[in-house]
Amino acid sequence: xxxxxxxxxxxxxxxxxxxxxxxxxxxxxxxxxxxxxxxxxxxxxxxxxxxxxxxxxxxxxxxxxxxxxxxxxxxxxxxxxxxxxxxxxxxxxxxxxxxxxxxxxxxxxxxxxxxxxxxxxxxxxxxxxxxxxxxxxxxxxxxxxxxxxxxxxxxxxxxxxxxxxxxxxxxxxxxxxxxxxxxxxxxxxxxxxxxxxxxxxxxxxxxxxxxxxxxxxxxxxxxxxxxxxxxxxxxxxxxxxxxxxxxxxxxxxxxxxxxxxxxxxxxxxxxxxx
Amino acid sequence: xxxxxxxxxxxxxxxxxxxxxxxxxxxxxxxxxxxxxxxxxxxxxxxxxxxxxxxxxxxxxxxxxxxxxxxxxxxxxxxxxxxxxxxxxxxxxxxxxxxxxxxxxxxxxxxxxxxxxxxxxxxxxxxxxxxxxxxxxxxxxxxxxxxxxxxxxxxxxxxxxxxxxxxxxxxxxxxxxxxxxxxxxxxxxxxxxxxxxxxxxxxxxxxxxxxxxxxxxxxxxxxxxxxxxxxxxxxxxxxxxxxxxxxxxxxxxxxxxxxxxxxxxxxxxxxxxxxxxxxxxxxxxxxxxxxxxxxxxxxxxxxxxxxxxxxxxxxxxxxxxxxxxxxxxxxxxxxxxxxxxxxxxxxxxxxxxxxxxxxxxxxxxxxxxxxxxxxxxxxxxxxxxxxxxxxxxxxxxxxxxxxxxxxxxx
Numbered sequence: 206x207x208x209x210x211x212x213x214x215x216x217x218x219x220x221x222x223x224x225x226x227x228x229x230x231x232x233x234x235x236x237x238x239x240x241x242x243x244x245x246x247x248x249x250x251x252x253x254x255x256x257x258x259x260x261x262x263x264x265x266x267x268x269x270x271x272x273x274x275x276x277x278x279x280x281x282x283x284x285x286x287x288x289x290x291x292x293x294x295x296x297x298x299x300x301x302x303x304x305x306x307x308x309x310x311x312x313x314x315x316x317x318x319x320x321x322x323x324x325x326x327x328x329x330x331x332x333x334x335x336x337x338x339x340x341x342x343x344x345x346x347x348x349x350x351x352x353x354x355x356x357x358x359x360x361x362x363x364x365x366x367x368x369x370x371x372x373x374x375x376x377x378x379x380x381x382x383x384x385x386x387x388x389x390x391x392x393x394x395x396x397x398x399x400x401x402x403x404x405x406x407x408x409x410x411x412x413x414x415x416x417x418x419x420x421x422x423x424x425x426x427x428x429x430x431x432x433x434x435x436x437x438x439x440x441x442x443x444x445x446x447x448x449x450x451x452x453x454x455x456x457x458x459x460x461x462x463x464x465x466x467x468x469x470x471x472x473x474x475x476x477x478x479x
Numbered sequence: 480x481x482x483x484x485x486x487x488x489x490x491x492x493x494x495x496x497x498x499x500x501x502x503x504x505x506x507x508x509x510x511x512x513x514x515x516x517x518x519x520x521x522x523x524x525x526x527x528x529x530x531x532x533x534x535x536x537x538x539x540x541x542x543x544x545x546x547x548x549x550x551x552x553x554x555x556x557x558x559x560x561x562x563x564x565x566x567x568x569x570x571x572x573x574x575x576x577x578x579x580x581x582x583x584x585x586x587x588x589x590x591x592x593x594x595x596x597x598x599x600x601x602x603x604x605x606x607x608x609x610x611x612x613x614x615x616x617x618x619x620x621x622x623x624x625x626x627x628x629x630x631x632x633x634x635x636x637x638x639x640x641x642x643x644x645x646x647x648x649x650x651x652x653x654x655x656x657x658x659x660x661x662x663x664x665x666x667x668x669x670x671x672x673x674x675x676x677x678x679x680x681x682x683x684x685x686x687x688x689x690x691x692x693x694x695x696x697x698x699x700x701x702x703x704x705x706x707x708x709x710x711x712x713x714x715x716x717x718x719x720x721x722x723x724x725x726x727x728x729x730x731x732x733x734x735x736x737x738x739x740x741x742x743x744x745x746x747x748x749x750x751x752x753x754x755x756x757x758x759x760x761x762x763x764x765x766x767x768x769x770x771x772x773x774x775x776x777x778x779x780x781x782x783x784x785x786x787x788x789x790x791x792x793x794x795x796x797x798x799x800x801x802x803x804x805x806x807x808x809x810x811x812x813x814x815x816x817x818x819x820x821x822x823x824x825x826x827x828x829x830x831x832x833x834x835x836x837x838x839x840x841x842x843x844x845x846x847x848x849x850x851x852x853x854x855x856x857x858x859x860x861x862x863x864x865x866x867x868x869x870x871x872x873x874x875x876x877x878x879x880x881x882x883x884x885x886x887x888x889x
Contacts, residue, residue, distance in 0.1 A: 277779045280628065281632070284656055349621075352627075352769070352773050352774060353621065353767075353769045353770075353773065354769070355767065355768070355769065386786065387783045387784075387786035387787040388783055390782060390783070390786045391779050391780070391782040391783035391786060392779070394774045394775075394777075394779075394782045395774070395775070395779040395782065397774035397775070398627055398628045398773075398774040398775020398776070399628060399775065401626050401627050401628055401773070401774055401775045402626045402628045402629060402775065403626075404626075405620065405624070405625075405626040405627060405773075405775075406624045406626075
């Protein structure tokens with residue numbers, strides 16, 4: 206899914222994975238060196254940030270099995286978070302993307318970090334955006350509140366100021382045709398439910414113990430006012446990933462690639478070129 | 480026709496404005512809302528009332544499970560059922576003991592459930608009826624930490640393990656996704672050869688199909704309005720039964736209905752009305768829609784169906800501010816004199832082919848004297864009329880046997 210004024214994906218790669226059990230859809234746009242984008246809990250939402258990256262990179266965005274419209278039950282082929290990591294690695298290997306840059310938002314950030322930890326040669330560069338995966342008693346995960354909040358509370362939960370965040374309003378605009386609403390609600394809810402297999406009640410699979418294995422050059426970005434993955438975790442990622450850089454944007458919530466579109470685009474492109 | 484008394488165990492002393500300021504599940508503040516002596520009272524009142532139901536002649540006693548809930552403090556109803564198993568046994572009373580049931584989408588210890596049912600069946604001399612709801616979303620997902628999308632797969636695996644644990648003669652290995660046991664051989668086993676199973680459900684076609692496949696009883700709760708929400712569900716069930724080659728034995732269908740009986744209609748409405756109103760408001764009325772289904776709990780087609788047509792949930796969205804008269808109009812509770820209540824139940828039994836009734840005899844703040852009075856009037860007046868109607872409506876003549884009733888020690 207994506208909004209108006211957004212270029213979006215240009216083509217799809219369908220990769221047979223998991224011994225032929227799952228067809229993973231990878232949405233692709235742009236030209237240039239490969240960059241893999243791992244989406245957050247809500248599913249793949251192609252936004253202006255991805256459009257901007259596609260100006261300089263070929264962006265490959267794999268959809269988590271179960272989130273691709275028309276194939277909801279693919280999720281039942283996965284038993285664990287580790288199955289998910291293996292499937293993603295297989296997809297990237299089959300597409301010849303070893304050595305690519307990786308950007309991941311929220312749940313996608315956790316996945317990108319864990320892929321980098323399990324497979325130290327997989328990514329040359331790594332940019333997690335407000336990633337989950339750690340636990341601190343003094344900064345608990347906001348995932349339970351995210352899932353249990355009423356839909357009306359979602360914009361306030363995800364953004365520091367959703368009225369001014371570019372593209373935020375249109376992200377929550379339902380389809381123009383009311384006949385399509387039930388199917389739209391069902392798809393959006395299911396995508397979050399699929400992600401919930403790996404996020405609920407909070408996503409802590411021991412990534413803290415594995416951060417030291419990450420060899421990819423890493424830039425950690427965070428929004429200071431993130432209510433889903435607390436910004437306090439940024440320092441933990443920074444300390445845990447050898448040689449990493451960290452930057453926290455002020456007046457910014459969980460979806461920093463929208464709320465700080467220009468800064469994030471600049472910082473990520475600068476980092477990837479260096 | 481079998482008639483059981485069904486009760487939850489609410490904390491009966493919630494403030495009048497509870498629903499306006501609190502959720503009834505997961506987050507209500509125990510130490511702010513509860514006085515220790517009154518919580519003890521609530522537990523004893525429940526047991527006293529259930530014993531009264533047994534003494535006045537209800538065919539059985541029914542309970543169910545909810546954790547971290549102000550409206551039903553039965554995190555493990557088997558504990559109360561065990562107390563009632565022995566207390567009834569000691570008085571020479573033999574009501575069926577229906578746990579409808581233990582939530583299998585929630586439990587991480589299904590073998591313990593199988594063991595507990597077996598224990599209660601042994602203490603009671605073979606009077607247990609088992610039940611295995613999937614669980615409400617808040618209970619499995621928020622209270623127990625089960626990922627919503629794993630609720631139904633966990634239910635399916637747990638029920639398969641329990642089925643085998645209860646009956647397989649030799650120790651067996653079980654290698655599931657959620658349960659791995661090298662040797663399963665529970666002691667004790669049920670006293671009965673086969674535990675009858677009544678499965679509570681609200682009408683999801685996938686669930687109903689499973690109930691019919693396993694040859695269990697479908698137990699439908701009437702809290703959402705038996706005709707508003709129930710008609711379509713009952714039709715769905717009987718159509719599916721016919722399609723699957725199951726007979727039309729009315730004992731395949733059990734129905735849970737809140738009732739309150741007084742000497743006259745006027746007295747009943749006056750005495751029970753306020754308690755029933757706060758009972759509904761403080762339970763369903765104090766839950767969020769997310770409590771009933773986090774993302775992934777319902778199948779994608781189920782979410783679309785609900786979004787298209789919320790009828791299956793009946794009056795749930797209105798429960799926070801529902802009035803007593805709205806509850807009565809929709810038959811969420813059936814209240815009145817013996818005649819008034821009996822006639823409505825007789826009509827429901829006839830229209831929907833209901834073989835077993837669970838009558839919910841307490842709700843909200845309703846105190847023990849009123850509960851016992853209602854129970855006595857039901858036993859003396861409503862139940863005999865129901866049994867007579869069973870003859871008159873032809874179900875008796877059709878010759879059906881209750882294949883899902885406890886068989887005792889024989």
